[in-house]
Amino acid sequence: MIANRARHSLVAAAVVALTLLALPSGARAGTYVVTACQGDFVNNSWQPFKSNEHVEAFTSCSGEGLTARNSGGYLSVPPWSRGMVYFDAPPGARIVRVSGEANQNSTGRWLAGIHDEGLNQWLWCGPGCVSTFDTWAQFDIGNLSTGRIAAVVECGDSPCERQNQVRGRITIRNVSVVVADERPPDVGISGGSLVSGGWKRGVQSVEVAASDAVGVRETSARLGSSEETRDKHSCDYSHTAPCPNGMDSLELDTRTVADGHRTLTASARDTPNNLAEVVRDIAIDNTAPLSPQGLSVASGEAWRNENRFHLTWSSPDQHGMSPVTGSKFNVCPASTPSDGDANCQPGSRNGDRGADIEAPGPGTWTARLWLRDEPGNDDVRTAREVTLRFDPDAPSVSLVNGDDADPTRIRVRATDTVSGLAEGTVEARRQGEDVWRSLPTEFSPDGFSAVIDDEALPEGEYALRARAVDRATNARRPCWTAVKPPWSRCRCD
Helix, strand or coil, X not given: CCCCHHHHXXXXXXXXXXXXXXXXXXXXXXXXXXXXXXXXXXXXXXXXXXCCCCEEEECCCCCCCEEEEECCCCCCECCCCEEEEEEECCCCCEEEEEEXXXXXXXXXXXXXXXXXXXXXXXXXXXXXXXXXXXXXXEEXXXXXXXXXXXXXXXXXXXXXXXXXXXXXXXXXXXXXXXXXXXXXXXXXXXXXXXXXXXEXXXXXXXXXXXXXXXXXXXXXXXXXXXXXXXXXXXXXXXCCCCCCCEEEEEEEEHHHCCCEEEEEEXXXXXXXXXXXXXXXXXXXXXXCCCCCEEEEEXXXXXXXXXXXXXXXXXXXXXXXCCCEEEEEEEEEECCCCCCCCCCCEEEEEECCCEEEECCCXXXXXXXXXXXXXXXXXXXXXXXXXXXXXXCCCCCEEEEECCECCECXXXXXXXXXXXXXXXXXXXXXXXXXXXXXXXXXXXXXXCEEEEECCCCXXXXXXXXXXXXXXXXXXXXXXXXXXXXXXXXXXXXXX
């Protein structure tokens, strides 16, 4: 601490030399400027301190301003009484310049001026180290490298006068402090869909976390050499650390780079623009798989009465890109054009070589199937087709009343509107016997018929049964008994 006015004056001379060597105003690369008590009357960086009740310190711009002075009263002030308003650089940073306007008064053995707290030396004590007496004087002090700067009023090693007057005071305004920080921020990738593993497509997110004692002005991310996505922080340069730290979620469009393994670069710039980066390898695939090879229906495309169709295929070579992990399909009426989807039932399945699907209902359907890869790429234009035929119901069968003109002919009306008839038989059994005798059968547009050879069959009462089978192997077998037409239905054995 400075003990007398002689030393105060010597330091003032040194300050003149420092001022001549001062750097141009404004911040350079690796620096930023913090302002206080300018046109906005805002101070968020200078703090007050007083050693005892004989001195006072104020930091409100709308009051006395950034001020340190002796307090009122008539008693002399003990040595080393000290008041100040001070600015601390953030940890790891340093103050390299301070400028502004000052109203300074140092009489009655008081010392007042700008002080380097880190090196414990006075930097400025008024023009020529003479009090300004309620006028404002500019100061501009460069070539600094300190952690704390202060506007100080101090009583030296002898008691100081006050006589209920302001004998020692310094008030500063329009203050700018240049802070230097050469260290890059800490940056890391903390999450996001882009780095969650596996192959990626489309727009993905990445979370970039960054911190620095002086704050972080922006984070960014890019894939390969594509354009960066940035999140610029809102910074308040009235604070010693103007910009906020934290985590930003950024969106990147993977379609801006070619498929394959690409480098994700996440970066952060701190308040003075120091850059830090981290990288991660990302697997990208925005191209749908080619068509399934050899698509077929297990057991063929014939009619069936169970609504379960197992489709099989071989996946095409992906040439180092993401693997096939599933399929998508549309099951459409057979009349639907290949490029249409009216009345189609969509679906999807996991698996790279087979899928179990169902028909929406009885009838003939076209199943169009295409492949999906791990990140979810698919293209309906690569679909291949198979036919599904499903009929769960047996034909309808009824016996037509006999024809007097042809009394030996047994007529059976049988219809199947879905798959159609495939087989029709008529059998006869004489009452009291166990043997069913097949009758020659002829198909007709509405069913089939058989002739009873009454000359070859023994006389008696006969049970008749007709069996109709459709193309899906559904069968119906009603039976009747009769001595002569009309036939009457009985229980079938």
